[in-house]
Every structure is written in structure tokens, then in C-alpha cells.
Amino acid sequence: MEPIWLIVIFAATALAGYKLIRQVPSLLHTPLMSGMNALSGVTVLGALCAAGAAVYSGSRFCAYIAIVLAMINVAGGFGVTARMLNMFKSKKEAGGE
Template sequence: MTDLLEALVYGLTIFTLAAFVGVEVIGRVPSLLHTPLMAATNAISGISLVGSMVAAGANRGPVATALGTIAVAAASLNVVGGFVITDRMLRMFKKRPGAKR
């Protein structure tokens, strides 16, 4: 049990610090780019792919494999699709030709 609580506190430490970093970094994103931001964070949160991969590939019985495979498909759809669409949007943002910086 101590071991588990330790893991919990460790996880909370990481979570809290990452949340603060997130607030700092994301607070600087201008409203102009809020839609690409959402698409990008969507792709990044597709990181649950790494959990899905273990579920799908570890020979843990038919239920786990089936659920894991669907999860892998859903997460990869978010990761790949999210990056593709973020880039597609960002490519469209252009400055006025000849505008001064």
C-alpha cells in the first residue's frame, strides 16, 4: 500500500507541475491560433496510444486484445489526423504580402 501511495504522490507531482507548465505555455497562444491549438492538443492527447498499444499487443486474452485494438485505432486516428489537420490549418495563416514585421 505504501508503494501505491508513493506512486500516487509521484504521479500527482508530475501532473501538477505539467499543468502549471501547460497554463504558462498555453496562456501565450493568441486567440488567432486557438483552433489549431485545440487540434494540436487533440493530437498530443492521442498519446493514450502508448497505453492502447500495450493493451493490444501483450497477449492478454481476447477481450483485452479486442478493446486494445479498437483503442489503438481511435488513438492513431487522433494522433495522425490531428497533426495533419493542424498543419493544414497553420499553412493557411499568412501575413499580408510586403507587410513590415
């Protein structure tokens, strides 16, 4: 893909993301942030590409570490977000009156 398109994509998604995230109430900002942690683990895609392209064993090892770190982000981020969101209960669910 041409470099210019990559920059266009970056700008467009950043703007769209900004608009979407402004709708999230402050009540949910902590789960939002941990969810964003999970999404920043998307760099696992780059790590997979890098691992596939790596020839030297040293660089391949670097790529493996990158995969593990990014995957911790993905799994940890989504996991902890799900845990938090499941704690949010309305009055009825919480067994109130």
C-alpha cells in the same frame, strides 16, 4: 513508478502547460485546439501497453480498437493543424501589395 510521483507529474505539467498556452494568441486558438486533440492521442501509449499485456482475445481486441482510435487522433489532429497553420499568410505571402 510510485503513485505519488504520477500525481506530482500531472500537477506540474498541467501548471506548465497552462502557462505556455496562455501565450498563444486567440488568432491561433483553433489550431491550438486541434493540436491538443493530437496530443490527447498520446493515450496510444497506454493502448500499446495494454495490447502488450492483454492475454484474453476479447481484451486484446479492445486494446486494438483503442490503438486505432488514439492514432486517428494523433494523425488527424496533427494533420489538420498543419493544414490550418499553412493557411495563415502574411500580407506579402498572400500576394497583396
